[in-house]
Structure formats: C-alpha cells, structure tokens
Amino acid sequence: MTMNKKVIQITSSHNEQMKRWKKLHSRKGRMKYQALLVEGEHLVSEAIRAQVPIRSLIVDEKQEEKVKQLNTSAPIYMLSSSLFHSLMETESPQGIAAEIHMKEWKEEELLAHAPSRSIFLLLDAIQDPGNLGTILRTAEAAGVTGVFIGKGTVDPYNPKVVRAAMGSIFRLPLVQVDLSLCLPRLKERGIHIIGTSPHAGKWHFEYTFPSKVAILLGNEGRGVDPALFSFVDEQVMIPMPGGTESLNVAITSAILLYERIRQQYLRG
Template sequence: MKDIKHISSLQNPLVKQTILLKEKSRERKKTGLFVLEGKKELEIATRAGYSMDTILVCKDFIDEEAFHRFSIIPNNSFVSVSSVVYKKLAHRDTTEGVIAIAQAKNHDLSAINIENKNPLILVAEAPEKPGNIGALLRTADAANLDAVFIANPKTDLYNPNIIRSSVGCVFSGNIILSDTSSIIAFLKERDINIFCAALTASKRYTTVAYTKPTAIIVGTEHSGLSEEWLSSSSQNIIIPMEGKIDSMNVSVSAAILIFEAKRQRHIS
C-alpha cells in the first residue's frame, strides 16, 4: 500500500481547495478538476476512465475492504482525513467515507463517439436545475442511449448536485456540451431525425416512428424549445395532457418519449 498522509486541520491547503472545487464552478473550470463523493460514484467514474487526482477517506465512516480497494487505485494521492475534516467536505447528510478530486473529461462536440449506425439520442436545451439534469442522465443510462447532448448549458456538468442526482450516471454516459446551432448541424449532417417535444404543430408521440436514427429534443418546462430547434424539427411531438396543466417535469417527459422509442425499436 502507498504511504498515507493524514489531515486533521480545516486550514490545510488541500481541504481549502476541495471546498473551493465543491462550491465554485469557476474553480472547477479553471483547474479542470471536480469533487465526487461516495463509493458507488467513485467506482463508476474509475470504470469509465476518469483519472483521480486525490482520494480522501475517513476511517470513521468507511469499512476496511473499501479502504483497501480505493487505496490501490493507481496514479493519485491517497489521503486519510479526520471526521471533522470529512464532515466539512462531505456534500451528503449520509456519508460513505470517501471523497475524490477527479480530472474532468472533454465534453466538446469534437469528442463525440457514436458507434451505433442507428442511434437514439437525447438533446436537452438549456436545462438549469441540477436535479432535472441528473434525472435526465439517469433516464439516458436506463435506456442505454447512444448520447446525451446538452445544448446551451446553464449549469456546470460537474456540479455536486448533478453528480448526486445522477447517481454517477454523469460519468458513464456519452455526454456532449455544445450550442444549439452546432448540435443541429451535427444531427443534420448525419441524417438523424429531429423530434422536438412541443405544444404546436405536433403529432401525438405514439403515432410517430422512431426506428431510424433519432434525436429527441426537450426544452425547459418554463419556456420550452427555442425557435431554432422548432424550425429544424423533422416533426414536433406531444404527450397529451388530461389534467389542468399543459406540461410536466422535463425528465418525466423525456423518459416517456425515450421509452416509446425503445419500445418501437424492440418490436420492429
């Protein structure tokens, strides 16, 4: 086992850096680092090829087996911290005793890798709430989508609330961050059908075929999709509402549309 440094002071520079990375998007963007917390999340990120800069563990909250398993992950600093330090760093109310500082990946459009010749893609335009973004990524993982594009992102992908609400799916997914115009151009160049969830000029979502290369586009509950998406749409689609409101949570809408596409592909 590698030598283990122990930190018990809240004034330690590494502790201060970890707090900055957790709380400040600007610091994450400047350094290319972010903070993740929890055994499951660390294991998913490691399997997905993320490099760990530092792993911090608290023996008061982690079992010996996990302590040993994380201590042998290569190419990082492995640090033991006191319970006082750990509680200061932990984002969750219930904790698992491990926090890591990891190196962010490239999510530019140039990094996209879609091997499937008949892809199913989710595009979310300008999502802002971390909980919604995390839920969208969980849905994408459950459906084994080929990619998720976030157009005109309003929130840092490595926001701790996105990591937590995605239950680590932010690490395992094929996620691209770009602007609406570039994503539309990418989809059209590859003859991928664009189905926009919209209230106007729409067909009931169950009457549309998603068996060919497909991108399902969802907007925010407040403002929907931009005109740029609507004017580029192959077909607008709608989920009929039978209550008193005309919209539902974006992650719920996306799940309904995605799994209808999956259903059609399974029976075609």
C-alpha cells in the first residue's frame, strides 16, 4: 500500500476494535462511546466535509483506493472483505466506513446561540427512521436552527436515520429532551409554538410566521401527545382537497418549513 497514512491491519473478529465497532450498532453502545458507525463513500465524505471528528476509517482491503482522496488524518484500519462484511449491517457494503464522534448538543447552548430569526422543530415520538431522516434532511435544507427530539422518537443516530438524512445529521444541531419540560422554556424565550390540526380553522398559509417559531410534529399514528397541546400558541391546517385524512409527518414538516421560507422571501 502506498498511502502516507497510518494503516492498521485487523485479521480477527475478536480484535478489541472490532468488538467496539459492533457495539455501535446499538443505541446503548453509541451512547456509551459517544460515537456512531457510518458506512459508504457519501456519508464518510459528508462527515469529513462537516469537520466532524473522525476516530477511525475502516476499509475493505479490496477497496483501499477509496481512502486515498479522503482528507483526514484519522487512523485507517484495513480488514479482509469477509471481516468487513461481518461488521456492516447493509447487504452490499461499499467497502469504506468510519467511526465518528457524536456531538452532544445542550438545550441552553442551542438557544443561547440562536439568531434573532430562528425556527426549531419539536418532534414528539416520531418512530419511523425513514421519516425522521427525511425530516432532518429537509430541516437542514430549510435552514432550521435546531431540532428538539422528544421522548419516544427513534434514535437520530440509528443507521437507517443517518442514511435517510444524507449527511444532515452531521451539521444540524439536535437536542434530545423531555418536550413537556422544554416547551415552557421555549415560550419563556419568546418562541411561538405552532401545531397542526384538521380542525384548526386557519390554513397554514394564513399564519404569519413570527421571527422566532417552533413547529411541533407528532407521532405517525396518534399525532402529538394531547398533554403538549396546552403549550401550542397557534394551530394551523394544511389543505387536502383530495380527501385524505392526514399527511405523512415528513411531508407536513416540509410544507410548513417552506411556507415560512416563502413568507421570508416576500418580506425581503
């Protein structure tokens, strides 16, 4: 191998690094090590581009060429193809993965640095990894200030969420909270909270988004926990002339976020 980088060969599944990486497949393991395992050229490149601390690169020995263009000083661990495949959860691994440090955001940290025009998402028990990943990807695209992950929501560092978020997980501030305690603190800071209801009486485009706002989104089946509704300042409804009863929660988030953007462009 001709790379001027530190390369460590691993030949056994009993290696301590292998044992550590396998633990990162569980939420408990990710919390313990404050790390997650990401797989594939795109996600590894996105993590490097976002300047997330890379603890190690993990490479299938048949794919060593993929490492040469990556701008990182992280140690490289070379595995046989069989060993690499045994470590990965996808059916067709791409031959490169990385262990990256998970930044632990604090509520106060996020709020203290929020700009005068801020928008937050409040997620109550979103359970589908694809939905959460799509919400996070859309949130980054829409310039969301931060996302508060409520109890019952799927782990945002679940591999399926990470893949669906397409790299947004590395750049978007995420705080895991008890929403019943968090919402009053947001209101104390002058942040208006909006929710959705088919009986709201006001279309989402009739609502004028204030400079500081948070959108509360609920579980795919039951919606928002009724106990949280007392904190909502305004409820809006999205037109559905086709007659369906509800929209996918990720679609709802996109409609509301981009309505705010539309209003911002109109205001100038």
